[in-house]
Amino acid sequence: xxxxxxxxxxxRQGKVMRVFSDICIIGAGVGGLYCANELAxxxxxxxxxxxxxxxxxxxxxRIRSSTADGRQPVELGxxxxxxxxxPHVLNILQRHDRKSQPYPFAGQTAESPTQQAVRAxxxxxxxxxxxxxxxxxxxxxxxxxxxxxxxxxxxxLGYDALFLPTISAAMADGIVGSHPETQALTGNGANPxxxxxxxxxxxxxxxxxxxxxxxAAFSLHHHLQSVTATPDGYSLTLLDEQxxxxxxxxxxxxxxxxxxxxRLLNLDFPQAWSTASYxxxxxxKGFLFYSQPWWLAHGLSDxxxxxxxxxxxxxxxxxxxxxxxxxxxxxxxxxxxxxxxEQWYLTTVRRYLAEALGLDEAAIPEPSHQLxxxxxxxxxxHQSGTDRHPLALRHATNGIIACSDAYTAHCGWMEGSLQSxxxxxxxxxxxxxx
Numbered sequence: 001x002x003x004x005x006x007x008x009x010x011x012r013q014g015k016v017m018r019v020f021s022d023i024c025i026i027g028a029g030v031g032g033l034y035c036a037n038e039l040a041x042x043x044x045x046x047x048x049x050x051x052x053x054x055x056x057x058x059x060x061x062r063i064r065s066s067t068a069d070g071r072q073p074v075e076l077g078x079x080x081x082x083x084x085x086x087p088h089v090l091n092i093l094q095r096h097d098r099k100s101q102p103y104p105f106a107g108q109t110a111e112s113p114t115q116q117a118v119r120a121x122x123x124x125x126x127x128x129x130x131x132x133x134x135x136x137x138x139x140x141x142x143x144x145x146x147x148x149x150x151x152x153x154x155x156x157l158g159y160d161a162l163f164l165p166t167i168s169a170a171m172a173d174g175i176v177g178s179h180p181e182t183q184a185l186t187g188n189g190a191n192p193x194x195x196x197x198x199x200x201x202x203x204x205x206x207x208x209x210x211x212x213x214x215x216a217a218f219s220l221h222h223h224l225q226s227v228t229a230t231p232d233g234y235s236l237t238l239l240d241e242q243x244x245x246x247x248x249x250x251x252x253x254x255x256x257x258x259x260x261x262x263r264l265l266n267l268d269f270p271q272a273w274s275t276a277s278y279x280x281x282x283x284x285k286g287f288l289f290y291s292q293p294w295w296l297a298h299g300l301s302d303x304x305x306x307x308x309x310x311x312x313x314x315x316x317x318x319x320x321x322x323x324x325x326x327x328x329x330x331x332x333x334x335x336x337x338x339x340x341x342e343q344w345y346l347t348t349v350r351r352y353l354a355e356a357l358g359l360d361e362a363a364i365p366e367p368s369h370q371l372x373x374x375x376x377x378x379x380x381x382h383q384s385g386t387d388r389h390p391l392a393l394r395h396a397t398n399g400i401i402a403c404s405d406a407y408t409a410h411c412g413w414m415e416g417s418l419q420s421x422x423x424x425x426x427x428x429x430x431x432x433x434x
Contacts, residue, residue, distance in 0.1 A: 029061020283378025
């Protein structure tokens with residue numbers, strides 16, 4: 001296919017050739033890739049051209065693997081899944097013949113008095129009437145136990161989002177029960193968890209290859225600037241990696257983008273799409289690699305510690321590395337530390353790590369190297385009151401379809417994305433078949 005290229009002046013002068021593709025998908029994360037595969041193999045799409053765009057130079061979205069130590073990749077984004085909680089993820093892994101291995105940080109139970117109090121509080125809240133379970137979790141816990149105790153209990157869970165007034169008691173129960181570090185506190189301790197051999201990003205590259213084999217084309221490093229409705233569909237204006245203007249005409253359009261990206265487009269989001277409001281939280285992951293696995297001497301192999309300092313959750317992975325993972329204010333804290341330089345960041349990590357383990361700082365060596373990623377909008381979600389939010393959205397007047405894990409009630413990035421993408425495909429295929 002020939003692509004129309006031009007400069008901004010050429011666009012204004014009408015000199016840019018407009019190229020046609022039957023179906024365009026914006027976003028090459030797991031949701032966009034799922035759409036590309038489903039549509040490429042659908043009978044209703046036979047003979048139709050499909051093109052996928054993404055602003056990054058490779059597919060992946062919030063899935064990002066790195067082989068920093070030359071062994072099993074570390075995951076800077078989505079990492080783990082449980083078949084019971086993530087059936088769509090399991091299905092896509094099986095479909096693409098991807099092997100899994102046990103995730104080492106599942107099934108661990110903490111028997112401290114604080115954790116026992118958390119277990120008792122969650123059991124009490126789960127027996128409340130449904131309408132009361134929709135009230136804010138922190139406020140509900142505070143009324144029963146006092147603000148100071150409620151704060152201490154939530155801090156012990158490692159997920160600072162549980163303090164937010166938008167997180168209800170019912171949502172909190174789901175969050176705690178659907179993460180391997182805390183699932184035992186809600187009686188879900190038997191759920192097995194896995195990670196993907198070769199890394200999650202290997203799955204997405206396989207999805208890309210299969211979509212291409214089915215006839216879909218990919219234009220990566222293309223940033224969508226605007227969408228204009230036309231009598232026959234839509235006109236897309238994008239910038240490529242050389243910042244040249246690229247234009248496409250398409251009959252059908254799926255935006256596999258999160259709400260924060262939707263707001264940047266000229267599509268009146270969310271007003272023309274939904275009555276819900278949308279929010280997001282930052283996430284941070286930091287990996288530390290050492291010449292010697294010093295933590296083994298402290299009995300910490302494949303152990304996780306939830307700590308009351310900005311590290312929040314610290315994981316000791318066999319003899320390979322240490323990593324920490326946090327959200328909300330803690331995530332923003334580490335971004336600020338990095339702004340003051342890598343050495344200050346590493347010094348601060350070391351200090352808090354020593355504090356968490358009750359060790360002298362001298363007992364913790366300097367890492368040989370580190371990796372990290374700050375996800376400014378790592379978690380995106382909807383706030384729709386008592387109404388059930390649709391799994392995918394349609395623009396009120398022009399029919400554009402949008403999918404995102406933020407439109408689902410699921411806590412998992414990938415599972416929610418696949419649920420929403422499946423609904424987006426259903427909507428488009430129904431339109432094509434009518």
